[in-house]
Amino acid sequence: MLSKDVLIEIGFTFEVDSGDPEQWTWRCGDTTSTVEFLKEDFAVLDAAHHAAAHLELHCCANCGKVHTEAMLKDIVDLALRVDAGDTVPSGECQSCGAFCHPMVRTGIKDSPWDQFQQVVIASYNNGDHLAQDPADVRNVGDTLLTFLLLELSEKEDCDSVSTAIDRLNSAISQLEKVRDAFQEKAAG
Ligand SMILES: [Zn+2]
Structure with missing residues (x-):
């Protein structure tokens, strides 16, 4: 997921x-968040979703800086710098001049998983x-992952x-209760 700093850099x-309570919103050009968020983190998460699903983003192979289409610089001496058969880069990095390539889109359209499940998969150890x-989904070989994919899905409202x-x-508070019970047992 894109961090807040990266999101600010791309506009x-x-x-x-x-x-x-506080109400957080995000804006990007003419687009704004459709709801208000009680915490900044939630607004950042929603903005990161929006960016991944709707913006064409490019990443610098050298410094990792994320660019929108508009931020990319034209490539100087393309023919000299790309060998036959190499993927053609999308532009030059604003910061260091190295090549940038399209980032894999994690948008809703490109994945069989819904927007919430995609966050689960991206953040879970070995989820992808x-x-x-x-x-x-019930046979992914990891029952905690199955739980998350079922519970955090549009199908389950x-x-x-x-x-x-x-x-x-x-779920975390439930897990903590169970852990506490075992800790009490261990303490005898
Ligand atoms: Zn760079």
Whole structure:
């Protein structure tokens, strides 16, 4: 997922309406978040989703800087710098001049998983390897991953980033209770 710093570099802004509770929104050009978020982190997560699904992004092979189409510089001496058969780079890095290539899009359209499941897979240890087929989610070989993919899915009415976070918090508190029970047992 793109960090807040990267999102700001590619043109996102984050604003807070400091009431009680706080309300965070993001903006990118003419696009704004469709809801207000209670925490900045939630707004950043939603903005990162939007960027991954809707923007053509390019990454510098040398320094890792993320560019939008508009930020890329034209390539100087392309013919001299690219060998036959190499992938043609999309442009030059604004910062260091090395080649940039398109980033793999993680948008909703390109994945059989919905937007919430995609976050699960991207952040879970080895998730992209384990989770191959949405139709076979119960047999991914890792029951905790299965739980997350089922619980944090649009099918199960997970309809927003904050719903996902609520569900995770309740699972975490359940896990903590079970761990505490074992710790008490260990303490004898
Ligand atoms: Zn660079």
